[in-house]
Amino acid sequence: MSAEPFVPEKKTLPVLREAVQGCRGCDLYRNATQAVFGEGARHAEVLFVGEQPGDKEDLAGKPFVGPAGQLLDKALGGAGIDRKQTYVTNAVKHFKWQPRGKRRIHQKPSWSETLACRPWLEAELEVVRPRIVVCLGATAAQSLLGRDFRVTQHRGELLESDLAEHVTATVHPSSILRQQDEQLRQAEFAAFVDDLRVVARLLDARAARR
Numbered sequence: 001m002s003a004e005p006f007v008p009e010k011k012t013l014p015v016l017r018e019a020v021q022g023c024r025g026c027d028l029y030r031n032a033t034q035a036v037f038g039e040g041a042r043h044a045e046v047l048f049v050g051e052q053p054g055d056k057e058d059l060a061g062k063p064f065v066g067p068a069g070q071l072l073d074k075a076l077g078g079a080g081i082d083r084k085q086t087y088v089t090n091a092v093k094h095f096k097w098q099p100r101g102k103r104r105i106h107q108k109p110s111w112s113e114t115l116a117c118r119p120w121l122e123a124e125l126e127v128v129r130p131r132i133v134v135c136l137g138a139t140a141a142q143s144l145l146g147r148d149f150r151v152t153q154h155r156g157e158l159l160e161s162d163l164a165e166h167v168t169a170t171v172h173p174s175s176i177l178r179q180q181d182e183q184l185r186q187a188e189f190a191a192f193v194d195d196l197r198v199v200a201r202l203l204d205a206r207a208a209r210r
């Protein structure tokens with residue numbers, strides 16, 4: 001299983017975005033409405049990688065437009081990061097779900113599905129060439145940093161990686177939404193914003209050097 005044969009030689013964001021719709025690199029395309037490619041500035045300074053599109057993203061064809069995306073926007077605002085400076089995408093481009101009544105419930109992509117989809121993420125990194133890569137949650141972090149990587153142990157740290165000048169990882173905003181206790185949810189949101197402030201400081205330092 002691999003998306004590799006479906007990734008075009010000529011890599012531009014519009015070409016990739018069109019080509020991903022024909023990907024059959026794993027079985028996830030079968031039950032999804034469409035592939036959801038990344039979106040954002042062509043040469044964004046920061047590239048965020050989430051797990052996979054959710055129900056709303058699958059229908060809209062756009063990443064991070066559902067509740068988790070709204071929470072990400074709020075956290076970016078809290079950290080002082082302009083979303084226009086960013087590119088957002090997912091490690092896996094098709095929505096994996098199972099039915100529960102009339103609802104489509106998110107299912108975590110398997111390791112083999114995540115690996116199969118990685119060529120699309122690599123192509124996005126090659127075109128956007130961000131200075132900072134932020135992995136949101138375990139699926140993204142393990143796809144890019146290795147299967148043994150633990151977000152809980154290394155969140156908010158600047159990590160050694162040849163993916164970009166700076167690489168860091170934090171939780172996925174949907175994990176904050178899943179928290180039932182209001183106080184804990186607020187504490188987790190504050191910790192998420194703190195992790196994003198690491199990115200904001202890097203952007204500020206760069207702007208000050210210009």
Ligand code: SF4
Pocket residue numbers: 002003020023024025026027028029035092093094113116117118120
């Ligand atoms: S999830 Fe990725 S590898 Fe699988 S079919 Fe979709 S785009 Fe291709």
